[in-house]
Amino acid sequence: MWPFSSKRPRFAPDRAFPAYAHLPGTTPHPFREPEGHSYGQSEPEPPPLDVDRAEDAEDYLFGFDLLNYGYFWEAHTYWEGLWHAAGREGPVADLLKALIRIAAAGVKGRQGVNGGVRSHMSTAAELLRGVKTTTGRDTMAGIGLGDLAEHCEGVAADTPDGGPHPDLDGARWDWTIKPRW
Numbered sequence: 001m002w003p004f005s006s007k008r009p010r011f012a013p014d015r016a017f018p019a020y021a022h023l024p025g026t027t028p029h030p031f032r033e034p035e036g037h038s039y040g041q042s043e044p045e046p047p048p049l050d051v052d053r054a055e056d057a058e059d060y061l062f063g064f065d066l067l068n069y070g071y072f073w074e075a076h077t078y079w080e081g082l083w084h085a086a087g088r089e090g091p092v093a094d095l096l097k098a099l100i101r102i103a104a105a106g107v108k109g110r111q112g113v114n115g116g117v118r119s120h121m122s123t124a125a126e127l128l129r130g131v132k133t134t135t136g137r138d139t140m141a142g143i144g145l146g147d148l149a150e151h152c153e154g155v156a157a158d159t160p161d162g163g164p165h166p167d168l169d170g171a172r173w174d175w176t177i178k179p180r181w
Helices: 051-056 058-068 072-085 091-111 114-135 145-157
Strands: none
Touching (some): 051 058, 114 145
């Protein structure tokens, strides 16, 4: 299904992955604890995302690398910085909020909280459909809004009440999101 596949491309290949994928309650908080992989650094504060030039926005692209390789909490952090830069309201902010929710669903899946996966994926789908309706666009910032909404709805629908999540391959989704330009 476009734009999802099991191949894992890199969109910001010059950026190194963190030493570990943070899992709240299990690993040190990356920014706040001395053992954290980003201790002493500031959380990302990127400039606002230009959705018509998103392929040039390295923080946006690195978020996909992080998500696709199982660094869900870290992807959330990068996209949250962009969400703040977008003013936290409006279509661009809602697109970013949907990506944040997908990343949060990954965290919940790794924690075994399948209700959280379902909730976050359902909300992501609603946000994406809202962006599509509000803007009249099928694609924004390289994301097929309807396609990704449908994918999120499918993941939510296929999420079991308990046990390991069927879409997790170890500590990462068994699918990737690939923006298209």
